[in-house]
Amino acid sequence: MKRAWILPMLLVVCGSASAAGLLLRGSPGTAAALLLVFVLLAGVNSPLIFPRSIDALEAQRRSAVDGRPVVFWRPGCTYCMRLRIRLGRDARRLYWVDIWRDTAGAAAVRAANDGNETVPTVLLAGQAYTNPDPAWVREQLSSPA
Known part of the structure; x- marks a missing residue:
């Protein structure tokens, strides 16, 4: 922290x-x-400026129930800020995991990115997307689960 x-x-x-x-x-x-x-x-x-972070296991559990994406991020990341700002109010509908506060989240990001902690990494339906376009993320929120 x-x-x-x-x-x-x-x-x-x-x-x-x-x-x-x-x-x-x-x-x-x-x-x-x-x-x-x-x-x-x-x-x-x-x-x-980010919605409240939860731990990775809880975020993945909630995502499995309602189909909303999980975003792995870290403070100071300009790409994470870009995603957060471009999502606007829709950012509250995602599950945010701060990889600096959650070791399981950091491990999940490393597993998805060949050992690198590249963020933002969005996890949707078990598939990881590294630094996705904010418009695409917003689309995923509006499409049925």
Whole structure:
């Protein structure tokens, strides 16, 4: 869990230090704008923009029941952010597994990707799809199970 927050916290600390330096030089407006940019970057790179993660075994169990896809992701992954943002509200209908918090999820991703932890990996009906097009994922949500 700690690993997921390293980058966001580093961004906040660096932004705060840079803003403090600008504040000491007499540029409060620039300091506030810079701090805001760093805080926004930290938010985008944090686990907060993703729906709540569940463990891989529970996600696969639920997916077997209702046919909804499972998405394996990790914080800081630009492709995961792209998928999440392009799905919009539909992202809540998927099961999200943070591979940095769930070892079984990380193992499932490695098994599907020749030993690599390539994310996002979407699991649908037992078949893994690595970095699929968000439009395709949305289609899978609207098609009958």
